[in-house]
Amino acid sequence: MTRLLLLTDSDVGRLVGSAESVDVVERAFADFGLGRTDMPPKVYLDFPLQRGDLRVMPAAVGDRFAGVKLINSHELNPSRGLPAVVGTYVLFSQETGIPLCLMAATTLTALRTGAASGVAVRHLARPGSSTLGLIGAGAQAPYQFRAVAGELPIAETIVWAPDSDAERRDSFIQAMSQAHPKVAFRAGSLQEAAAADVLCTTTPSRSQLFPAGSVRPGAHINAVGADGPGKQELDPALLRGARIVVDEIHQAVHGGEVNVAISQGLMQEGDIAGTLAGVINGSLPGRTSDSQITIFDSTGLAIQDIAVAILAYERALENGTGSTIDL
Numbered sequence: 001m002t003r004l005l006l007l008t009d010s011d012v013g014r015l016v017g018s019a020e021s022v023d024v025v026e027r028a029f030a031d032f033g034l035g036r037t038d039m040p041p042k043v044y045l046d047f048p049l050q051r052g053d054l055r056v057m058p059a060a061v062g063d064r065f066a067g068v069k070l071i072n073s074h075e076l077n078p079s080r081g082l083p084a085v086v087g088t089y090v091l092f093s094q095e096t097g098i099p100l101c102l103m104a105a106t107t108l109t110a111l112r113t114g115a116a117s118g119v120a121v122r123h124l125a126r127p128g129s130s131t132l133g134l135i136g137a138g139a140q141a142p143y144q145f146r147a148v149a150g151e152l153p154i155a156e157t158i159v160w161a162p163d164s165d166a167e168r169r170d171s172f173i174q175a176m177s178q179a180h181p182k183v184a185f186r187a188g189s190l191q192e193a194a195a196a197d198v199l200c201t202t203t204p205s206r207s208q209l210f211p212a213g214s215v216r217p218g219a220h221i222n223a224v225g226a227d228g229p230g231k232q233e234l235d236p237a238l239l240r241g242a243r244i245v246v247d248e249i250h251q252a253v254h255g256g257e258v259n260v261a262i263s264q265g266l267m268q269e270g271d272i273a274g275t276l277a278g279v280i281n282g283s284l285p286g287r288t289s290d291s292q293i294t295i296f297d298s299t300g301l302a303i304q305d306i307a308v309a310i311l312a313y314e315r316a317l318e319n320g321t322g323s324t325i326d327l
């Protein structure tokens with residue numbers, strides 16, 4: 001009999017915390033940089049008429065597990081009352097090739113995406129950074145906050161979302177204020193949010209959201225929203241003046257924050273300083289001055305997914321969480 005463990009999004013959310021996601025994702029990036037992981041390029045199926053896509057993301061780490069994430073990004077879903085990003089993860093045994101666990105991948109994705117930003121601020125932000133600008137108040141935003149606030153002494157968080165989404169922004173601020181009473185959360189203009197010490201941009205925008213001059217010297221930006229061709233949140237002038245670290249060069253050039261500026265000839269691939277793995281492993285200097293603006297161009301890697309998926313799976317076995325089906 002081959003029994004498959006099933007985990008829901010709420011199971012994954014109960015099993016794995018933000019701080020430990022940052023630690024396992026940091027190790028995954030380090031292993032990736034040392035060539036100890038197997039991660040073929042992400043495959044995209046684009047549905048331009050639906051303003052969405054489907055991605056297939058395989059990876060293997062260590063000698064026990066391999067996995068594949070199947071996940072979408074559909075920017076019109078929130079207006080239908082559906083999440084923009086929904087998916088599933090299948091974890092396999094390398095030894096037998098048999099699937100071990102099928103888990104919902106919406107929470108997994110938000111956890112591992114927040115975790116990459118946590119790793120980035122650990123290595124690139126100024127240590128005393130105390131204000132956070134959240135640009136976008138959707139599904140990724142709370143996970144970005146938790147991962148960043150786990151690394152830095154964040155005292156104030158300014159949240160921006162388009163006016164059309166003011167209701168969701170306000171309920172986000174209310175929920176976050178209750179969960180984190182020591183942090184002052186407030187709504188602010190784009191310029192106010194962009195002037196924080198650390199920014200996390202998590203919108204599906206296809207044009208720059210604020211001018212380069214809104215960002216203060218010494219800021220760190222986690223550019224998370226642009227994860228497909230044509231997506232863009234930042235002013236190319238900001239990219240040209242900053243130290244840019246990406247998760248993976250080809251993926252970033254294809255669909256990361258840099259994709260539009262590079263395709264329009266406003267910057268070159270050579271303007272990218274290098275990868276987060278390089279900074280973690282010490283082959284690439286991180287921030288080189290207190291006044292430098294650093295940008296982490298996050299596109300989302302399959303090694304992040306498998307790192308958090310293994311943690312969720314092993315915890316579930318320990319705790320007896322989830323149900324099983326016989327394949």
Ligand SMILES: NC(=O)c1ccc[n+]([C@@H]2O[C@H](COP(=O)([O-])OP(=O)(O)OC[C@H]3O[C@@H](n4cnc5c(N)ncnc54)[C@H](O)[C@@H]3O)[C@@H](O)[C@H]2O)c1
Pocket residue numbers: 073075078084085109110113135136137138139140141161162165202203204205206223224225226227298299300301
């Ligand atoms: N880098 C990664 O690893 C990674 C992982 C997950 C999601 N993403 C991307 O992050 C983005 C946000 O994902 P989410 O799940 O939080 O989505 P969401 O729909 O839950 O939230 C999006 C937020 O952006 C705002 N918004 C929508 N359209 C906008 C526009 N044109 N301009 C400015 N703001 C706009 C919404 O009001 C909302 O506040 C998507 O582009 C998604 O593909 C990236």
